[in-house]
Each structure stands twice: as structure tokens, then as C-alpha cells.
Amino acid sequence: MERSDRSIEVELIVHAIHLKYGYDFRDYSRAAIQRRLLLRLQKEGLANLAELQHRIIHQPEFFARILTDFSINVTEMFRDPEFYQGLKGQVFPELARRRHLKVWHAGCGSGEEVFSLAILFMEAGLYQRTQFYATDINREVLARARRGEIPFKDLRKYSANYLAVGGEQSLADYLDISHGEATIRPDLLANILFSDHNLVHDQVFGEMDLILCRNVLIYFNRNLQNRVLDLFRESLTPGGYLCLGMKESLYFADPGNDLVEVVPAVSIYQRKP
Template sequence: MIGHIHISPEELEEVVHLIRRQYGYDFSDYARASLQRRVLRCMQKANCQTVYELKYQLTNDPRFFAWFIESLTVNVTEMFRDPVFYKELRMNVLPKLASYPTIKIWHAGCSTGEEVFSMAILLHEAGLLDRARLYATDLNPANLERARQGIVPLQYMKDYTANYIQSGGLSDFSSYYTARYEHAIIRKEFRKNLVFATHNLATDQAFNEFQLICCRNVLIYFNRHLQNRVMTLFGNSLAPLGYLALGMKESLLFAEARQQFEVVNPAVRIYRSKT
């Protein structure tokens, strides 16, 4: 409950069903407590006092639906988030990937692109960007459009610079972007090998074979059933001995597919396919 706006578990299921039936987005296996909070927040922002109003708007106004999906799927993201993770990539993972003639990396649930931009910078500094292909996917088309344009809010760049330095970065971080009004634009040469595409982890299949998959701070929004589905999808998408990176609060410990992976660094949630 937020203020006096309320949505019951039954009403939440009605909303999930409506979205799946009318638009094909499937939130059936999203963790209910988190999903309920997000729906309530959307209702409050849109001044929908009842679930009936919400369903009416979702059914009859495509622009409202687009806004609703954008609000519902927004993920907290930042460049070089958890610098120790990027330091591990820099020191121990990328040198292994350097042996491949082509390096394919998938950022699943990429949000507005900050993490894939960070990866591009790491690859550039390791001399690997020219032979790397980075696939960044998300459910939310608005996120992807912003990511395609390389737009990052300028107000966060001081924090991102600190993250970058803590991750072992030695260059002048400001050389990677140009400031324009209230935005930083990641320079084109660091976006040239990035491919952005819509992909729904809840319903879509494997689409390539990757040496590294990063899916950080996405699984925490899924229930156990969907987490298992996604882990199987990642297992099917990894090249032999490929790496999988999860968020700091996520783990393979309870996943059905855990036997397929060995732990590379438990502190930063990096795993490697056994086969």
C-alpha cells in the first residue's frame, strides 16, 4: 500500500494477465513483493486511485502502457558499479578472453547501458575492443533507445569516475565522453561494437554463443522458477568454459543449473561453465 492506493494479490494477477494477453509482456514469474511495489508506485505517479482505473488506462492508451512498462522495468544501474567486480574482470577474466579471435559478450537486462559502456572501456584498455562484439538486451525499448545514443546523466559522472579509478582504471575518464548540457555522451568509438536489442528473459530463447554473460541485479526481481529458467538459458548460451557474472546479491547456490558451473570468484559472483 502507498498512501491510500491499494492493490490486492488478486488484482495484481489481473494486471499481470492483462499485460500478457494484450501486449505479450510476461511478468508471471516476477517476485510478487517487488512487482507490487513497482505497480503501486506507477499508480501513484499516474494518479490512478483504483486498479480499475489502471486497467482501463492500460487497455485503452498505448502511450500510457509504454510509460507504464518503462516505469515498471527501470533498474538501478551505474558505470563501474561494484569496482571490485570490474577489477576482477580486468585482472583475471579479460586476459583469458584475449585468446579468442572474436570475443562475444552478452549484457542481459542492460537497462540504460551504463554497464555495457563500462565493459567497452575495459575492453578498449585491454586492447580487445576491436575484436569484441557486445550484445546488450533489455525488455524496455525506451531504455535501449537511450543506451543506443550513449546518453548518461552528467550529474553522476563524478561518482562514476571514482568507481572507474577504484576498478583499476588509469586513463583520464573524461576522455571517454563528451559533456553536452546536462548529459554525458559516451564517445562513438567506444560504442561501435555494441548491438542493442529487445530480449525478454522470461520468454525468449538463446540467440548466440558467448564467452561472457553479465546479468547483474536482474535475477533478484524474479521468482525461483524464472531464475532457474534464466540460468538454463545462460548455460545454453555460453561457449565452452565461458564466464557468467551475476550481481553481488545474487547466487547460483540454489539454482538447478549450478552443477554446470564452477565458482571463479565467489566474492564478486563470477562463475565459469564446466563444459
């Protein structure tokens, strides 16, 4: 099928970003990239993609907006409660047998899911022996994550999710709430190291007991998905666990891989011990 002019323009922008800023979105889902560019175009009131491309190339501060548009920031605390139930029920008992734990949350965005993990690790008595690494390509959202901020408007939903996971307290017990602002308690932030890491070209993050990367691969094409899965596999200690998004369960095309699905419906895998 012949490509539309629009899809050619989108491709040119993706290449321009790579050449100018070094961020490589060439293996991202083109449909999602195009949609986000068009939304930005509308928001800025620009006439066409050529004008958008011009601003991206000539105004680094404008590109920062595009980078935020492209980074996958849709996240929530205890997203998909059934996933966290599976983690608690079938992975925690195994983790409890290990003396030190390393956890990597790749694509952490503003941190809601790594905060959720920290809370559950605390409740399971695992938190004190765990180092969490939370990474994202977007420094701006990482800065918010470091401050532990939770948008006030989302608290009701997060509380409901927490209870659906079988939470033992009230979510508010883990937050400091004052002046209409909510932040994660400092002791829950203390073991989390936030840093900037790009799954497309950065290296292995070694010896992890648990890697969480949910609804990130969904935006990658097959080629990049497989490369990132290799990166995860190499970053896992034998017996380590990999948690993907609910619709990311079918990507193990590579026959040599030693990842076994341990909690099927919620996409939790284990590297063979």
C-alpha cells in the first residue's frame, strides 16, 4: 500500500529528532507517534507538520514538549489490581527467601507504580532489604517522581485500586497530605534510586530479582521489543522475575529465551533458575 503524505512527514520528523537530539524513536509504534504529534500540532495551533518539524529542529525548548508527549506517562498507582495480587500471592513468597533484593522499574514515568511496589514490599516485610532502581528517558517526569508527588485528583482512584489489591491499611497511611498536596512518605522513597536510562540504546542493568516494565513495550515495534526483552533477560538474575503489561504477553518469538510464564493472566515471567 502506498504511504500517505502524512506518514512520510511523520517519518521525517522522527529522523530529524534522531539527528538533532539523539533520541531514537524510529522503532516506536508509528501510529502512536503520529497521533501524539497531531495532538501537539492542534494544541499549539500550528498549520501543518512541516511547521511542527521546523519548531522541533530550531527550538530545543519546544522539543522538550514533544519529548514529554512521546514518553509514556500514563500511569497510576496499583494499575491493574489483579497484577499486584498475582505478584503478592505468587512472587513475594519466593522473594522472601532471598537476603538482598534488587528491583528495576523501567519506564517509571512519574513513579506511581514504583511507589505502589514500595508500599507492598513494606507490607510484606521485604522493603528494608530491597534497592529499587526506577528509570525513565524523561528527566522532567523523573524530577517529579523524586519528589514523590501524587496528584490530589487521583487519590480516590488510587485508594480504590489499593483496596482491590487487598491492601492492609488505608492508602493515606503511606502519604503525607497537607495544603492540598500529597507526597509519598520519605521512608518509602529512601530505597528508590531514580535515574535516566533509555531502553533503546542504554546498557544492561545487572542482577535484578524483579524487573517491572508495563505498557512500555506496547509502543515499540517487534524488532525493538525483542531487543529490549534481551536486555531485560540479561539484567535478570537466574530465577528473577519480569513483569510486563497485560497485553504484552505474546512477544517471545525468540526461541532461545529462557523466560517462563509463571502467572499467565497477568504477564509475570521468570527466568529459569
